[in-house]
Each structure stands twice: as C-alpha cells, then as structure tokens.
Amino acid sequence: MDNEVTIESRVLDAADALFYAHGIQSVGMDRIRDVSGVPLKQIYRCFPSKGALIEAYLRRRDEWARTELEKRVAAQVGSTERVLAVFDWLYDWFDDPGFRGCAFLNAYGELGAKSPGVARVVREHKAVVRGYLGRLADETGASGADRLADQLAVLVDGAMSAAAVTGTPAPARQARAAAETLIGAAAP
Amino acid sequence: MDNEVTIESRVLDAADALFYAHGIQSVGMDRIRDVSGVPLKQIYRCFPSKGALIEAYLRRRDEWARTELEKRVAAQVGSTERVLAVFDWLYDWFDDPGFRGCAFLNAYGELGAKSPGVARVVREHKAVVRGYLGRLADETGASGADRLADQLAVLVDGAMSAAAVTGTPAPARQARAAAETLIGAAAP
DNA sequence: GGCCGGCGAGAACGCGCGTTCTCGCCGATG
DNA sequence: CATCGGCGAGAACGCGCGTTCTCGCCGGCC
Numbered sequence: 001m002d003n004e005v006t007i008e009s010r011v012l013d014a015a016d017a018l019f020y021a022h023g024i025q026s027v028g029m030d031r032i033r034d035v036s037g038v039p040l041k042q043i044y045r046c047f048p049s050k051g052a053l054i055e056a057y058l059r060r061r062d063e064w065a066r067t068e069l070e071k072r073v074a075a076q077v078g079s080t081e082r083v084l085a086v087f088d089w090l091y092d093w094f095d096d097p098g099f100r101g102c103a104f105l106n107a108y109g110e111l112g113a114k115s116p117g118v119a120r121v122v123r124e125h126k127a128v129v130r131g132y133l134g135r136l137a138d139e140t141g142a143s144g145a146d147r148l149a150d151q152l153a154v155l156v157d158g159a160m161s162a163a164a165v166t167g168t169p170a171p172a173r174q175a176r177a178a179a180e181t182l183i184g185a186a187a188p
Numbered sequence: 189m190d191n192e193v194t195i196e197s198r199v200l201d202a203a204d205a206l207f208y209a210h211g212i213q214s215v216g217m218d219r220i221r222d223v224s225g226v227p228l229k230q231i232y233r234c235f236p237s238k239g240a241l242i243e244a245y246l247r248r249r250d251e252w253a254r255t256e257l258e259k260r261v262a263a264q265v266g267s268t269e270r271v272l273a274v275f276d277w278l279y280d281w282f283d284d285p286g287f288r289g290c291a292f293l294n295a296y297g298e299l300g301a302k303s304p305g306v307a308r309v310v311r312e313h314k315a316v317v318r319g320y321l322g323r324l325a326d327e328t329g330a331s332g333a334d335r336l337a338d339q340l341a342v343l344v345d346g347a348m349s350a351a352a353v354t355g356t357p358a359p360a361r362q363a364r365a366a367a368e369t370l371i372g373a374a375a376p
Numbered sequence: 377g378g379c380c381g382g383c384g385a386g387a388a389c390g391c392g393c394g395t396t397c398t399c400g401c402c403g404a405t406g
Numbered sequence: 407c408a409t410c411g412g413c414g415a416g417a418a419c420g421c422g423c424g425t426t427c428t429c430g431c432c433g434g435c436c
Contacts (some may be wrong), residue, residue: 155342164300175267232396390426391424395421
C-alpha cells in the first residue's frame with residue numbers, strides 16, 4: 001500500500017507551499033485540504049493536529065535544505081570553495097520568485113513564543129546548520145575554525161533575513177564576500 | 189488637554205509589550221485594553237483598526253531603535269569604535285531577558301505577505317538602518333564603504349536572528365568580531 | 377441479492393477575535 | 407431641578423478556523 005505515504009506527502013506538499021508562502025497562522029486546514037485534494041478526515045489521520053503538521057512541515061524543510069546544501073557543497077573541491085558554495089546556493093535560492101525568507105526564522109517569529117515544539121525544531125535545525133558550517137570551517141584549516149563557523153552562521157542568517165525583506169538576492173553576494181574576507185583573515 | 193497623547197502612548201506601551209513578547213496575531217484587542225487600561229472605544233478612536241495600531245507600534249520601535257543606537261554610537265569617537273559600538277549595543281539589547289528578536293523581522297515573517305503596510309514599514313526601517321551603517325562605514329574611510337555597509341547590515345540582521353533563536357547574546361560578539369575583521373580588510 | 381463497514385463531502389460546533397452597539401451613569405447646562 | 411450628551415463596561419455580532427459529526431454512497435462478504 002504505497003498510497004499511505006503518497007497521501008502524507010501530498011498533504012506535506014500543500015502545507016509546505018501554503019505555510020511558506022502565506023505564513024502559518026494565516027493558512028487554515030480547509031485550504032490545505034483544497035490544495036492537497038486530501039479530505040480533512042485523512043489529513044487528521046496522518047497528523048493528529050495542525051501543530052503536528054507544522055512540525056512535520058519544518059522537519060521536511062530541514063531535511064530538504066540539508067541535502068540540497070550538501071549536494072551543492074559536494075560539487076566543490078577546494079575547502080574555501082566549499083564554504084563559499086553555501087552562499088552561492090543561498091543566492092540561487094533567494095533568486096527563486098517563491099523565496100520568502102527562512103522558513104525556520106519565520107516560524108520562530110510567529111510561533112516560537114507559544115509553541116515549544118516549533119521552537120525546538122527551529123533550534124535543532126539551526127544547530128545542525130551550525131554544525132555543518134563548523135565542519136566546513138575545519139576543512140579550511142583556519143585557526144579558530146569555531147569562531148569562523150559562528151561568523152559564517154551569522155552571515156547565513158543575516159543574508160536570509162535581508163534577502164527576504166529587500167526581495168533581492170544581493171545579500172547572498174554580500175555575505176559571500178564577507179565570508180571570503182573572514183576565511184582569508186582566519187588562514188593559519 | 190494632554191490626556192489625549194497620554195492615552196495614545198499608554199495604548200502603544202501595551203501594544204509594544206504584548207506584540208513584541210507574544211507575536212502580533214496572538215494578541216487580541218481586549219488584551220491590549222486590559223493591559224493599557226484604556227477602554228476599547230478610546231483605543232479605536234486613536235487607531236481606527238488593529239492594522240493601524242500595528243504600524244504605529246512598528247514606527248515607534250523604529251524611532252526608539254534609531255535614537256538608542258545613535259546615542260550609543262555618539263559615545264565613541266574613533267570611526268572604527270563607532271561602528272563596533274553598534275554591536276556592543278546589540279549585545280546589551282540581546283542580554284535583556286525580554287529580548288525576542290528583531291520586531292521588524294518578526295512582523296515581516298508574520299504579516300509581510302498579507303499586509304503591505306507592515307511590509308512597507310519594515311522595509312523603510314531596514315533601509316534607514318542600512319543608511320546609517322553606510323554613514324558610519326564612510327567615516328572609516330574604507331575603500332568600498334558601500335560594500336562594507338552592506339556586509340555590516342547582513343551581520344546586524346544575522347546577529348539578531350541568531351540571538352533570538354539561541355536565546356544567548358553571543359551572536360553579537362561574533363558579529364562584532366566579524367565586523368572588526370571586515371573593517372580591517374577594507375582599510376584603504 | 378442483501379447487509380455492512382468504511383469513506384468522501386460538507387455541515388456543524390465551539391471558540392476566539394476585530395469591531396460595533398447598548399445601556400446605565402454622571403456632570404454640564406438652562 | 408430637569409434634560410441631555412458623552413463616557414465606560416461589557417455584551418453582541420459576524421466571521422474564520424480547528425476539530426468533529428452526519429449522511430449518503432459503494433465495494434466486500436454470506
């Protein structure tokens with residue numbers, strides 16, 4: 001029975017598109033039903049509440065972002081190029097007309113104060129990204145790779161926020177340039 | 189009759205505290221009435237709708253942030269120190285237990301997609317901050333002060349986002365260190 | 377064929393919220 | 407003193423939404 005998983009993914013596809021585009025609280029369950037074509041009863045069988053669906057939405061975005069990012073980095077060989085590939089990936093993402101900022105930061109601003117589950121998923125995602133940047137920074141053999149990774153993480157978050165508000169992908173370029181300088185300065 | 193202005197500011201005080209702490213959509217008008225002590229009828233006389241109150245809340249935050257930041261910067265004399273004072277100010281702000289991220293980024297994530305008024309105020313605020321950073325960057329006499337200002341703006345946004353999610357003020361330090369490196373690299 | 381359990385579509389329910397209305401009070405005016 | 411206009415408190419209204427219930431249908435078993 002592969003219908004089970006298909007239903008779940010159809011619901012998550014709709015939830016992802018709607019939550020990301022319009023914000024979470026603005027999207028009602030019936031809208032998700034209309035877009036996914038899955039009746040409410042089955043949606044509630046897969047996800048016992050809207051809160052559960054929200055967390056599943058974030059978790060799937062987390063996996064998606066991680067694999068996409070790793071793919072892009074894996075295409076580069078030099079350690080510096082691998083770090084900078086993160087910002088090139090961001091640029092392409094920002095350039096997508098559907099880009100509306102970091103889903104995790106948006107969700108945290110909207111629900112972090114009243115939904116501990118959402119707050120946890122967001123923190124986990126940010127910690128994972130920070131860990132990944134830490135490994136990339138280590139590869140460069142920089143002195144103080146940890147400090148470099150912290151700075152890169154700030155640049156990534158800042159680029160996403162700035163790009164969301166301004167509506168242009170330019171912040172990815174600016175963050176990339178800053179990263180290049182910071183890597184150079186941290187060279188051993 | 190100075191009561192008029194006092195009522196408006198009492199409402200804005202309550203709206204600021206509640207919107208910033210709990211998110212905008214989670215706070216109802218009656219909650220603002222309870223906290224401000226101003227009856228609904230008078231609230232609606234000052235602000236014809238909740239949307240108008242939201243924009244007034246953001247505008248007041250904009251003025252507050254600008255004057256606070258300028259005060260802090262004005263206490264420094266060297267051009268580099270003046271730029272770094274921005275991040276020291278952020279650190280103190282992040283350290284406040286009530287800190288919950290950038291009110292403008294939060295509002296944008298929550299309402300930017302469906303409220304053009306909110307989106308406009310947020311963009312204006314970010315543009316003003318960016319302009320201010322541009323003037324500070326100019327002062328340093330850096331080559332490519334414009335590029336430096338863009339990078340500083342990304343660092344500021346990133347520090348606010350990272351500090352909000354992690355709940356620690358450390359990102360301000362990390363962003364400050366990055367800014368120092370970037371300023372040094374841009375020295376003429 | 378005749379029953380029956382599950383399913384889809386949509387109505388229903390309870391609640392919260394933005395906004396407006398009602399009602400009883402009080403101070404000012406003639 | 408009688409009248410009246412404005413005010414505060416809270417009820418009321420309309421709507422949207424999360425969640426559940428109802429009803430009519432249809433495929434599977436005796």
